[in-house]
Amino acid sequence: xxxxxxxxxxxxxxxxxxxxxxxxxxxxxxxxxxxxxxxxxxxxxxxxxxxxxxxxxxxxxxxxxxxxxxxxxxxxxxxxxxxxxxxxxxxxxxxxxxxxxxxxxxxxxxxxxxxxxxxxxxxxxxxxxxxxxxxxxxxxxxxxxxxxxxxxxxxxxxxxxxxxxxxxxxxxxxxxxxxxxxxxxxxxxxxxxxxxxxxxxxxxxxxxxxxxxxxxxxxxxxxxxxxxxxxxxxxx
Amino acid sequence: xxxxxxxxxxxxxxxxxxxxxxxxxxxxxxxxxxxxxxxxxxxxxxxxxxxxxxxxxxxxxxxxxxxxxxxxxxxxxxxxxxxxxxxxxxxxxxxxxxxxxxxxxx
Numbered sequence: 028x029x030x031x032x033x034x035x036x037x038x039x040x041x042x043x044x045x046x047x048x049x050x051x052x053x054x055x056x057x058x059x060x061x062x063x064x065x066x067x068x069x070x071x072x073x074x075x076x077x078x079x080x081x082x083x084x085x086x087x088x089x090x091x092x093x094x095x096x097x098x099x100x101x102x103x104x105x106x107x108x109x110x111x112x113x114x115x116x117x118x119x120x121x122x123x124x125x126x127x128x129x130x131x132x133x134x135x136x137x138x139x140x141x142x143x144x145x146x147x148x149x150x151x152x153x154x155x156x157x158x159x160x161x162x163x164x165x166x167x168x169x170x171x172x173x174x175x176x177x178x179x180x181x182x183x184x185x186x187x188x189x190x191x192x193x194x195x196x197x198x199x200x201x202x203x204x205x206x207x208x209x210x211x212x213x214x215x216x217x218x219x220x221x222x223x224x225x226x227x228x229x230x231x232x233x234x235x236x237x238x239x240x241x242x243x244x245x246x247x248x249x250x251x252x253x254x255x256x257x258x259x260x261x262x263x
Numbered sequence: 264x265x266x267x268x269x270x271x272x273x274x275x276x277x278x279x280x281x282x283x284x285x286x287x288x289x290x291x292x293x294x295x296x297x298x299x300x301x302x303x304x305x306x307x308x309x310x311x312x313x314x315x316x317x318x319x320x321x322x323x324x325x326x327x328x329x330x331x332x333x334x335x336x337x338x339x340x341x342x343x344x345x346x347x348x349x350x351x352x353x354x355x356x357x358x359x360x361x362x363x364x365x366x367x368x369x
Contacts, residue, residue, distance in 0.1 A: 100265040121291035123312035197359030200334040204355035210316035226314035250314020
């Protein structure tokens with residue numbers, strides 16, 4: 028197998044631009060971080076422990092789920108299973124970036140994946156569908172989201188939640204609306220629409236009848252199978 | 264096996280969570296490095312990529328309240344018309360807030 032020499036150069040100016048581009052969504056991440064910080068302290072973590080968890084884990088949904096399991100002792104294997112199931116979407120998100128990531132030197136490739144999360148991945152995936160290679164958003168956007176998550180956690184552990192009822196302002200829907208906007212802003216061919224239908228159906232089946240937290244991976248793989256058997260016509 | 268949430272125990276638990284999460288961030292890319300990217304695999308990846316979003320959103324709409332569903336509908340409407348994400352998200356939040364204010368408990 029021929030090894031391609033790395034040909035993707037991360038451009039610092041674009042990394043900075045992507046950092047700024049994701050700042051609006053990062054502001055909302057601060058609010059979620061504050062909610063996590065407050066919940067973590069209430070679950071018995073010290074401020075330092077909550078901050079450490081946000082710093083190194085940086086995966087909100089799984090951190091909240093861990094708090095649900097927190098007590099005077101925590102069962103190790105169930106904790107690992109829940110964290111893995113919730114975050115297993117990263118496996119697919121990373122794999123989907125592989126055609127671009129393989130052009131990066133390995134250190135950079137695995138370096139920028141440290142801050143891979145839903146929002147910056149969604150932007151990169153949408154740009155890729157539209158024919159643009161954008162790994163800068165993984166790094167720049169990831170950094171601003173990570174900083175926002177830390178800042179929010181700090182606010183939450185020291186000052187409590189920012190808002191009494193964030194859902195009264197619709198803030199619980201920020202990520203959902205953002206991801207939907209990314210999905211619908213991308214290319215919509217009949218093939219993509221069929222993949223979405225299959226994905227939605229499979230995700231719902233998994234949500235109802237399979238173990239908790241498996242629906243994202245099941246739905247995404249089902250949508251991928253549509254792509255496997257139905258190839259896009261290449262423009263000649 | 265259970266771990267006590269002492270100072271040391273909590274550090275161990277956080278380290279384990281970090282390791283598992285890192286495995287998910289790295290695993291997909293690492294495994295892909297052993298796969299030859301044929302057009303079929305590329306097509307699988309591309310269909311899977313946008314399906315991830317749908318698989319997150321559809322159950323969210325299903326389990327959510329009326330406000331959540333209205334928010335997603337509003338976002339969908341605005342993005343399809345304007346193709347601009349920020350107005351679409353703003354419309355979604357406003358729709359959720361308005362719905363929850365007007366129809367409490369829906």
